[in-house]
Amino acid sequence: MTVRMICDAANISSGTFYHYFENKTDLIIELFSLIDDYFEENVLERLSDEDELVNVIRFCSGFSEFVMQTGVAKSKLINSMFPVYSKGGHHEERGRILYRELNAIISRGQEKGQIITEYAAEQLVDMILVMVRGYCFDWARREGSYDLVKYTEEMIALFVRGLRPCSAYDLKMQKD
Amino acid sequence: MTVRMICDAANISSGTFYHYFENKTDLIIELFSLIDDYFEENVLERLSDEDELVNVIRFCSGFSEFVMQTGVAKSKLINSMFPVYSKGGHHEERGRILYRELNAIISRGQEKGQIITEYAAEQLVDMILVMVRGYCFDWARREGSYDLVKYTEEMIALFVRGLRPCSAYDLKMQKD
Amino acid sequence: MTVRMICDAANISSGTFYHYFENKTDLIIELFSLIDDYFEENVLERLSDEDELVNVIRFCSGFSEFVMQTGVAKSKLINSMFPVYSKGGHHEERGRILYRELNAIISRGQEKGQIITEYAAEQLVDMILVMVRGYCFDWARREGSYDLVKYTEEMIALFVRGLRPCSAYDLKMQKD
Amino acid sequence: MTVRMICDAANISSGTFYHYFENKTDLIIELFSLIDDYFEENVLERLSDEDELVNVIRFCSGFSEFVMQTGVAKSKLINSMFPVYSKGGHHEERGRILYRELNAIISRGQEKGQIITEYAAEQLVDMILVMVRGYCFDWARREGSYDLVKYTEEMIALFVRGLRPCSAYDLKMQKD
DNA sequence: GATGAATGAGTGTTCATTCAT
DNA sequence: CATGAATGAACACTCATTCAT
Secondary structure: OOHHHHHHHHOOOHHHHHHHOOOHHHHHHHHHHHHHHHHHHHHHHHOOOOOHHHHHHHHHHHHHHHHHHHOHHHHHHHHHHOOOOHHHHHHHHHHHHHHHHHHHHHHHHHHOOOOOOOOOHHHHHHHHHHHHHHHHHHHHHOOOOOOHHHHHHHHHHHHHHOOOOOOHHHHHHHHO | OOHHHHHHHHOOOHHHHHHHOOOHHHHHHHHHHHHHHHHHHHHHHHOOOOOHHHHHHHHHHHHHHHHHHHOHHHHHHHHHHOOOOHHHHHHHHHHHHHHHHHHHHHHHHHHOOOOOOOOOHHHHHHHHHHHHHHHHHHHHHOOOOOOHHHHHHHHHHHHHHOOOOOOHHHHHHHHO | OOHHHHHHHHOOOHHHHHHHOOOHHHHHHHHHHHHHHHHHHHHHHHOOOOOHHHHHHHHHHHHHHHHHHHOHHHHHHHHHHOOOOHHHHHHHHHHHHHHHHHHHHHHHHHHHOOOOOOOOHHHHHHHHHHHHHHHHHHHHHOOOOOOHHHHHHHHHHHHHHOOOOOOHHHHHHHHO | OOHHHHHHHHOOOHHHHHHHOOOHHHHHHHHHHHHHHHHHHHHHHHOOOOOHHHHHHHHHHHHHHHHHHHOHHHHHHHHHHOOOOHHHHHHHHHHHHHHHHHHHHHHHHHHOOOOOOOOOHHHHHHHHHHHHHHHHHHHHHOOOOOOHHHHHHHHHHHHHHOOOOOOHHHHHHHHO
16 A cells, blocks of 8 residues: 555545645554544444443444444555554554453453453453454455454354353363 | 565575575465475374364464464565465465364364354354464564464463353253 | 745745745745845945955955845755846846945955956956855855854955055065 | 766666665765875875975865866765765765865964964864865856866965965065 | 645655576 | 676655645
C-alpha cells in the first residue's frame, strides 16, 4: 500500500493526502483510533451479558466486524505498520481503551467465578488479542476471502470453553 | 529486509544470491520448505502420544520452536511475503505437509472420541494454524521480546481444553 | 523559505500572498526595492563627507545595516534567488540606483584625487559590491552569528586604504 | 542542482550516484576535499615569496583557479550547501588546511613587519576568505561570465595595499 | 479581498534485479 | 561460479501555484 495507491483509491492527489496527514504513519494512527470510536458507538453496549464469557465473544465479534467493514486494503495498511510507536505512543494509549475494556470483562468474569483464575486477566487479554488480530491478519492476507466474523466467533467460542472452570463434580467425574 | 542485507549477513554478493535464487520470493519459498524439514527431523517423532490433544500441543510447540530458531529477521521476511502464490502454489503444496500432519492428529483424535466433532477436522486445523501463525506474527512484530514457545503453548493448552468433549455426566452436572 | 513559511510569519494565507505577488520571485524583487527606499531615507544624507572614501565606507555600512535589519531569513531568501532577471531586469534597473550612487561617490573621489585612477570607477564599484554582498551572504549562511556592520566596516576600511593614492613623497619614501 | 541533474550531466543513473555517495551532502563534502588536494598539488609550492603579501595574492589566485576549473555547476552546488557541518565537521577539519595555510602566511607577514598588526591574523584570514568566496559566489551566480581569477586578483591586490604598514614618514606626510 | 483545500511535477533516496568481468 | 557496479522504476514527501467559495 503506497501513498499513491491510497490517493488513487480515494481520488485525491498525493498533495492533498499530505494536507490532511503529516505522513503515512499518521494515517494509520488515525485508522487505529477509528476502532475505539466504533467500539464506543456500537460494541460497548452489547457487552452487558450476565455471562462474561459471552461478553468476551461479543467483544471479539465487534473487533472483527470493524475490520471487515474497514476492508482488506486498510487492514493490510494497518498490518504493515503495526505496531506504531510514534507520537509518544498516542495510539497505544488509545489502544488501551480496547485493552482495558476486555480486561474489565475478564476480571469481572474471574470475580464471578465464570472464568478460571489460573492465568492473570492481563495474560488472557494478551492471548485473546493476539488470536483475534492473528485472524484479522490472515483474513487480509487472503484478500478477505472468508467471513471473518463467523470464523473469529467460532474460534473464540471454542477457546472460551477452555476458560470455563470445571465444577467440583466435573473434576470428580473426570478422575473416574 | 533487503536482498543486500540478506547477502551481507550471509557474506555473499548479491550476484551470488541471484545465482541461487531466481528472485527474492524464491528465497522465501525456500525458507518455507525449511519448516517441513524441521518437522520431519525434530517434531514428527514427538507426535505419538496416546492423547491426540497432547499431540496438538506438541505440534504447535514444534512450530513456534522453529520460528524462534529461525529468528525475528527471517520471520519478518516470511510475514512480509506470506502468502506466496507464485510457482503454481508450489510452497503451498509443501505447506500441505504441515497441514496434513495436523489434520491427521485431529482426525485420529475425533475418531478416538478425544476431540469434539462439532467442527470438521479441516476447520479445526485452519483455526489452529491461524492462531499459531498469529502468535508468530505478533512475536516478530515485537522484535522477539518474549518466549514464543511458552506463550504459544499456554494459549494452545487453553484452546485445547475447549476441544475436549464433555462426558454425559459432565453435561448432566452442569444442568443441575 | 517556503511561501507557506513566509505566509505563516506574516499571518496571511497563501491565497492572499498570491493576491499581492504574482509569484515568489516577485516578492524578492519587491524586497530588492526596499534597499533603495532604505538608502533614500537613511543613507544618502550621510554620504556628503568631503573625503569620498569616508563616503564609500558609509555606503557599505548602510548596505549591511539594511541587511541586518532585514534579518537572516529574508537575506537567505534573497541570496537563494539572486540574480533575478525576470520582468525585463526591472529590479536590476532599481538596483542601479544603488549602483549609480556608489559610482558617483567613486567618480567624485577620483576627480578630487582622493581615489586611485588605475581602475575605472565601474570596476571599483563592482568590486566593492561583490565584497559587501559576499559578507552579507556569509553572515546569513552563519545564521547571523556576528555583527555584520562591524565586520563589513573593518573590511572596507582596509580595502579603502588601498584606494588612496600615494603622495609623491610617499612613493619616494617607499623607494628608499 | 538536483541529484538527477548531476546524474544526467555525468551520464549515470541515480542508483549509481547512491552507489558512490551516501547522499547528496556527501558529494559536496567530497568536492570540498578536492580543494585541499588542489592546493597541496598546485598552490602550496607557489607560496614561498619573500613578500608575504605576494603569497596572499597567490593563495587567492589558487583558490579562484580551482573554482574556475571546477566549473559553474559544481560551484553552485557547493554554494547551495555551504556550510556543511555533518559527519562531525570532517570537511571543516579539512577546510582548516586552507585556513591554516593562509593564517601561516599572514602571521609570518606580521612578524616580518610586512603586514599591519592592527588586526589579528585570524581576523584578516576571515576577511580574505569571505571576500574570495564572495567573488566565487558572484561568479557562479553570473554563470561564470567573467574571468574569476583576474577579478579576484585585482580585488585582492587592492585590498593587500591596505595591509602594508605605512612608514613613519608616510604618516607624517599625510598629516601635512 | 481573503481563504485554504487541492494539485502535480519534482526531490532525495531505496532496492530488486541485471550483466560485464 | 562469484562479484559488485549499474540500473531505473518506485517510494515518501515537498512546495509553488491555482481556484472555488
